[in-house]
Amino acid sequence: MLYYIIHNGQQVGPMPKEELINYGLTPTSQVCAVGGGEWVEASTVTELQVVLYSRPVSPYTITKHKNLESMNFIDSIKKCFTNYVTFSGRARRSEYWWFALVCAAIMGVVTLFSMMVSAILPFIGLLALPVTIILAIGLMIPQLAAGARRLHDTGRSGWWLLLPITCIGIIFLVIWLCEDSVPGDNEYGSNPKEEE
Numbered sequence: 001m002l003y004y005i006i007h008n009g010q011q012v013g014p015m016p017k018e019e020l021i022n023y024g025l026t027p028t029s030q031v032c033a034v035g036g037g038e039w040v041e042a043s044t045v046t047e048l049q050v051v052l053y054s055r056p057v058s059p060y061t062i063t064k065h066k067n068l069e070s071m072n073f074i075d076s077i078k079k080c081f082t083n084y085v086t087f088s089g090r091a092r093r094s095e096y097w098w099f100a101l102v103c104a105a106i107m108g109v110v111t112l113f114s115m116m117v118s119a120i121l122p123f124i125g126l127l128a129l130p131v132t133i134i135l136a137i138g139l140m141i142p143q144l145a146a147g148a149r150r151l152h153d154t155g156r157s158g159w160w161l162l163l164p165i166t167c168i169g170i171i172f173l174v175i176w177l178c179e180d181s182v183p184g185d186n187e188y189g190s191n192p193k194e195e196e
Helices: 017-023 046-053 057-062 072-080 095-122 124-155 156-166 171-180
Strands: 002-007 010-016 030-033
Touching: 010 156, 017 046, 072 095, 072 124, 072 171, 095 124, 095 156, 095 171, 124 156, 124 171
Parallel strands: none
Antiparallel strands: 002 010, 002 030
16 A cells, blocks of 8 residues: 655655655654545554554664754864853754864873973973963863753753762763753753754
8 A cells, every 4th residue: 555644744655654664654644545535643544553663763764854963073073162162052962072072182192292292301391281281271161161051951050060079970970961952942942953
């Protein structure tokens, strides 16, 4: 049997029931069988219930909708440096973690270089120390801002970034920073996944 489906406000089809998955078939999707005449919810069609409740996640849906894709490396760096001292709003997981990775890599390379120079030329190594400290402070501000926005995205206050002061609190903070976005808008702004 072939079906039509309403996708993004438009009628698409006819197509076999297995292909409806690629058009975001849900229990509340409006479908119409070819020659069937009336539009009904997919969950009321016995033949479609098998497809609805026993299907794997379609890779087509994941790549089709940009908002389900994670933010890429370059976009994350640009966004975090553009919002250098912006503590308001929300940040996706990928935005925060790509930026955290870059900051850790930069600090690791600079610290290693500074230590190597200090071992070979102690006087020049002493000059490299203030540069390392300035760089660390310069990267700490956008990291705190991105961390606050990430916590906002999970529905928590940015003040929770102070939790590691308690030592054991870092475990909770890392778990919260790894959580997915709260769907829809919250008190900190709109969902960054839905803005793109």
